[in-house]
Every structure is written in C-alpha cells, then in structure tokens.
Amino acid sequence: MSAFPTGRLALIAMATGLAASLTACASDDSGPSAGADDKAPTTIDATLAKSVSGATGNGKATGAPITVGLINQQGGPVSNPEFSVAAKAAADYLNAELGGVGGHPIEFSTCDIVSAESQGQKCGQQMLADDDVKLVVQGGLNVGTQSLHATLDGKKPDLVAVANPGPDVSAKNTYALNASSLAGKASTPIFLATKLQAKTVAMIADDNPGNQEIAKSIKQGIEARGLTVKLTTYPSGSADLMSPMQAVGAGRTDVIMPIAVTPTACVAMAKAYEQAAIKVPLVSSGLCASGAVRKALGDLPKWIFSGSLLNTNAPDPSGHVGLYKAVMNKYAGKGAELGINAPAGFAAIMAAAKVLAAAGADTPTVEKVSAAARAYTGPLLMGPPSLRFGVNPQFPTLGAQAARYYRYEGGGKWTDASGGWINLPS
Incomplete structure (x- = not known):
C-alpha cells in the first residue's frame, strides 16, 4: 500500500534535481545567513573524508600545487555562488588536513559564466590554454553549455557537478556526477506510480529556456511510464502563481509538478x-x-523533497551529511549557504581529488586523468553509492539516474518517503 493518500491531489514541485536537487540552476537570493546551521557537527570524520576523496595524508599539503579548472554560473539573473564557496571549502579542508592530493594542494583556475552563451566558449578557451x-x-x-563543450571538445576531462539536459549528457570526455533533472526523469515516474499511484500529472514551469528543457525532459520520462501529463508555462519572475496553477487544472489531476528552480519561485509556489x-x-x-x-515562509513547506543528492536537512545514518556540514562549518564561514548547489560543489571537489589521486598526482597528464575519470565509480559524497559511466547509450556521461525523496513534517522533522535510493545503476 502507498504511504501517501491516493485518489487525491498531490502537488509535486520539481525544481530539478538537488540536492541537490533536480536542477542545475538557482538564484543568488539566498542571503548570507540563509544556510546557517547552529546544530552543524564540529567533529570531522577524516576516515570517511579519505574514502570519498582518495586522500591518504594528514596535515597540510606542502608540495607543488595541482590546478583544477572551476567553471560556474554566477553574477547574473541565475546565479549559484554557493557552489563556488562549497568547492573552495572542500579544497581548503583537503589542503589543510589531509595533505591535499598526494601532498599537492588543490588550486583553482576559475571562470564564471554570467548570462551569455558565448561566455561558455571563453571559459573553455581559458581551460585549454592553461x-x-x-x-x-x-x-x-543554465547557459553556456553548448559553447563550453564545443570548445573543450573532449580535449580535457570535465566532471559535471550538476548536469542539465543537452551536451552535459553527451559531450566527449565528460563525466556527470549528479544527474540532476535527468535523475528526476528516470526516478520520478517510478515514484509517482509506485508511491503516489498517480495517473495524471500537471506540470507548471516558467518560460526560461533552461527550465523548459528540464520540464520537457521530466515530462517525457513520466509519459513513458504511461501517465498523462499537461505542461503549462508562465512568465519567468512572476510572483503570483495562482493563475498558472488554476490554468493547469489543479483540482482535476492526481499530481501537480511545478518546476521551481530558485528560492523566489519556491516561495511563490508555496504561497499559491x-x-x-x-x-x-x-x-x-x-x-x-x-x-x-x-526564512521567507517561517518554516519549510510540508512537501516531499526530491533530489539526486542526499537531503542535507534530513537524518543521514551514512555520515555523509555530517561530514559535509562539519567541514562547511569550519571552512566556509559562519552563515554559508548549505543548500541549493553547495552540496554538489563540495562533492565534486572530493570526487576530483579522488580522480587526480588515481591518475598520479606527482605526474598527472590529461590522458591519465581522463582514464581515471572514466574509471571513477565513487563513492560520491552525498550521492548514489555507486556510479557507472558510459553504460547508458542515450546519456553516456551519466554515472547514475538515481534519486531520493523525503517528506517534511514540520518542526524540523523529516521522514524517508522513498525508502532509500530509487533507480540505482545495476
């Protein structure tokens, strides 16, 4: 029997995938104190950290630096600064306490994409020139992926921390750690059918091209499961979403799935x-x-939250979330955002360290690092317990299309709505 009411309206707001989440895009309106966690653990599990990063040392890294290219979208209408903050915190921790990568401290060559597709080409050229x-x-x-992958053209390995539909899932020498919305495409139909027993689904998405691509991708996955889906579009940035909710037929469907990819959109959807x-x-x-x-609502809405990484608010017996929060608490600074794309940025640097260690940090070459990335199977911090690249001919870069679902009961209480990961790679 389903754990949820059947024959009633279920409203499912899919904001991606992640974890954080089932999307790659978030806005810079979280505020400096939005992610403050006064209950964050202070003891760092170094043993677990070594298992997910491949680190073998202790103390400060003193060797020659090893440079990782870091490309992020920030500074524009869609902005994910928390991704870069978390990536730096992960590197700072590895460099200060675990000897970096084989004794070599991690440094970044950074390039930000603000709002133009051409900026992806610029970032690709910067990485190739260094x-x-x-x-x-x-x-x-959300933008720049076409030109970025066309410029890189497989010449250097690319670990994608949060994948979007498009070249992220098909580009040469590219390895998507977090399937994001494509985890939702594969896992959400299973969840809807087996847990909510839905037959009809109504989706709401704004007219942002990236969000439309996400919505259509998830819609196709749900329809392939035999469910009927209606998609309604509204102008990006709308604060009042009552009209699109009514237009989509909120009272005449089993499930509603708004694509809410920014805190502002999430708040507007909750109010509607x-x-x-x-x-x-x-x-x-x-x-x-x-x-x-x-902060905007006074508490999180009592929804079921999905993501392709562990929910950092929910109980986690694996210790992954505790490790993440303890390191962020020490190295990211008080009040750092712990949600949105921060977990993906942190996990990606841990994975990058493990790839570089496997390639040989003393004499890394593009060929060795590419081979190590291709062979990487995890464990990915806060991600699926195992990854397998190249096994899905439709999405060859994806390591997994698995997701988790958690129900928020209010007052800080969470329950596991999916009973673990859905759609793990076999």
Whole structure:
C-alpha cells in the first residue's frame, strides 16, 4: 500500500534535481545567513573524508600545487555562488588536513559564466590554454553549455557537478556526477506510480529556456511510464502563481509538478499552494528546502523533497551529511549557504581529488586523468553509492539516474518517503 493518500491531489514541485536537487540552476537570493546551521557537527570524520576523496595524508599539503579548472554560473539573473564557496571549502579542508592530493594542494583556475552563451566558449578557451589544468569541474549551467563543450571538445576531462539536459549528457570526455533533472526523469515516474499511484500529472514551469528543457525532459520520462501529463508555462519572475496553477487544472489531476528552480519561485509556489487551500502532499526538489525559503515562509513547506543528492536537512545514518556540514562549518564561514548547489560543489571537489589521486598526482597528464575519470565509480559524497559511466547509450556521461525523496513534517522533522535510493545503476 502507498504511504501517501491516493485518489487525491498531490502537488509535486520539481525544481530539478538537488540536492541537490533536480536542477542545475538557482538564484543568488539566498542571503548570507540563509544556510546557517547552529546544530552543524564540529567533529570531522577524516576516515570517511579519505574514502570519498582518495586522500591518504594528514596535515597540510606542502608540495607543488595541482590546478583544477572551476567553471560556474554566477553574477547574473541565475546565479549559484554557493557552489563556488562549497568547492573552495572542500579544497581548503583537503589542503589543510589531509595533505591535499598526494601532498599537492588543490588550486583553482576559475571562470564564471554570467548570462551569455558565448561566455561558455571563453571559459573553455581559458581551460585549454592553461597547461596546468588537467581536469575541469563544471557547476550547473543554465547557459553556456553548448559553447563550453564545443570548445573543450573532449580535449580535457570535465566532471559535471550538476548536469542539465543537452551536451552535459553527451559531450566527449565528460563525466556527470549528479544527474540532476535527468535523475528526476528516470526516478520520478517510478515514484509517482509506485508511491503516489498517480495517473495524471500537471506540470507548471516558467518560460526560461533552461527550465523548459528540464520540464520537457521530466515530462517525457513520466509519459513513458504511461501517465498523462499537461505542461503549462508562465512568465519567468512572476510572483503570483495562482493563475498558472488554476490554468493547469489543479483540482482535476492526481499530481501537480511545478518546476521551481530558485528560492523566489519556491516561495511563490508555496504561497499559491496555500492560497489554493490544497491540503495534500507536495513533492519538491531539495532546492526548495533552502534557508532562504525557510526564512521567507517561517518554516519549510510540508512537501516531499526530491533530489539526486542526499537531503542535507534530513537524518543521514551514512555520515555523509555530517561530514559535509562539519567541514562547511569550519571552512566556509559562519552563515554559508548549505543548500541549493553547495552540496554538489563540495562533492565534486572530493570526487576530483579522488580522480587526480588515481591518475598520479606527482605526474598527472590529461590522458591519465581522463582514464581515471572514466574509471571513477565513487563513492560520491552525498550521492548514489555507486556510479557507472558510459553504460547508458542515450546519456553516456551519466554515472547514475538515481534519486531520493523525503517528506517534511514540520518542526524540523523529516521522514524517508522513498525508502532509500530509487533507480540505482545495476
């Protein structure tokens, strides 16, 4: 029997995938204190950190630096600064306490994409021109992916921390650690059918091209499962979402799935949900479980939150979330955002360190690092327990399309809505 009411309206707000989440995009409106976590653990599990990073040392890294290219989208209408902050915190921790990568401290060659597709080409050219960069780590990009991958053209390995539909899932020498919305495409239909027993689904998405691509990708996955889906579009930036919710037929469907990819959109969706007096489950990406949303509403909405990484607010017996929070608490600074794309940025640097260690940190070459990236199977911090690249001919860069679903009961209480990971690679 389903753990959720059947024959009633279920509102599912899919903001991507992540974890954080099922999306790659988030806005810079979280605020400096949005992610503050006064209960964050202070003891860092160095044993677990070594298992996910491949580190073998202790203390400060004193060797010659090893340079990682870091590409992120920030500074524009869609901005993910928390990704870069978390990536730096992970590197600072490895460099200060675990000897970096084989004794070599990690440094970054950074390039930000603000809002133009051509900026992806600029970042790709920067990475190719820097001979010290043997590995690129790419954040979630709402724009610039086409030109970035066309420029890199497989010449250097690219670890994609948050993948979007498009070249992220097909580019040469590219390895997507976090399937983001494509985890939702594969896992959400299973969740809807087996847990919510839905037959009809209504989706709401703004007219941002990247979000439309995410919505259509998830829609195709749900329809392939035999469910009927209706997609309604509204102007990006709208603060009042009552009209699109009514237009999509909120009272005449089993499930509603808004694509809410910024805290502002999550808050607007929550207000419309409350105003419409809908009293049934709502499932959202972990992006909507951010401090900014909690601050704006007074508490997180009582939804079911999905993501392709572990929910950093929910109980985690694996210790992964505790490690992440303890390091962020020490190295990211007080009040750093712990949600949105921060977990993906942190996990990606841990994975990058493990790839570089496997390639041989003393004499890394592009060829050796590429081979190590291709062979990487995890464990990915806060991610699926195992990854396998190249096994899905449709999405060859994806290591997994698995997701988790958590239900927020209010008052800080969480329950596991999916009973673990859904759709792990076999």
